[in-house]
Amino acid sequence: MFSGKVVLITGASSGIGAETALDFAKLEANLVLTARNKENLEKISAECEHVSPNKLKPLVVVADVTKESDIKNIIDKTINQFNKLDVLVNNAGILAAGSIENTFLDQYDSVMNTNVRGPYLLTMLATPYLVKTKGSIVNVSSVAGLRSFPNVLAYCISKAALDQYTRCVALELAPKGIRVNAVNPGVILTGIHLKGSMSQQEYEIYLEKCKSTHALGRPGETKEVSSVITFLASDSASNITGVTIPVDGGRHAMCPR
Ligand code: NAI
Helix, strand or coil: CCCCCEEEEECCCCHHHHHHHHHHHHCCCEEEEEECCHHHHHHHHHHHHHHCCCCCCCEEEECCCCCHHHHHHHHHHHHHHHCCCCEEEECCCCCCCECCCCCCHHHHHHHHHHHHHHHHHHHHHHHHHHHHHCCEEEEECCHHHHCCCCCEHHHHHHHHHHHHHHHHHHHHHHHHCCEEEEEEECCECCCHHHCCCCCHHHHHHHHHHHHHHCCCCCCECHHHHHHHHHHHHCHHHCCCCCCEEEECCCHHHCCCC
16 A cells, blocks of 8 residues: 555654554555664564565664754655655654643643654655655644643643644645644553653553543554554545544543533
């Protein structure tokens, strides 16, 4: 399905990004995998090569999406190696807990720089190449962009911004044949909640609660998100642009009663 296409995925070293890399590899894409952790990236890269029908070896670029020079390097290395870009998946993101009463600008800055400023600059630098291929962009947002939750303030703001960015850029690039969409996952079983926002014990209680906070009665799995990302990036979604698709077991549709 992606034979001959070049697909760039940020945050590809774990969770949804790693699963998405494997899916694209199975679909014969040439991959550019980027994240901060070289060791984890190389592990995922080797797995992608293994599942790729033609044993295509991904290009691995270690980069921090909060650093402008790193983002420029991702695009330079991609073009240097493949001479084109067809799909950009803006997946890298961080979650942080806190409210208006107990967060400070350092959290706001790190969350916004990673979740919004990074995709903004990467998209800007990727666009001239996506114009040439009439490519496609998929942003990994969150149900926290569509709905409001207390005590994850900066995160909710960042994902709402990413959703609006998705729609605006979709309109800007539609005349050039580029589609821009987002997925909005509910709670997905990756390690993200344990990276600074919850203890192991809090996470276990939180997952138990997911049985009632998600209409389908459970948190989601990475495969359930990656399959929607590959769909949105593919020609099967050729008439879809500017959408933010909940992949959240119905959580976006729920109201307390
Ligand atoms: P994860 O923590 O496994 O993956 C996040 C990836 O982003 C990692 O590879 C990490 O290294 C990378 N990353 C973080 N900061 C970075 C930076 N400054 N530069 C480069 N890479 C950076 O978590 P997960 O769950 O796979 O998250 C992926 C995306 O899905 C994120 O955007 C997250 O907000 C979103 N999401 C996750 C949900 C969940 O419950 N797991 C729910 C809704 C959205």
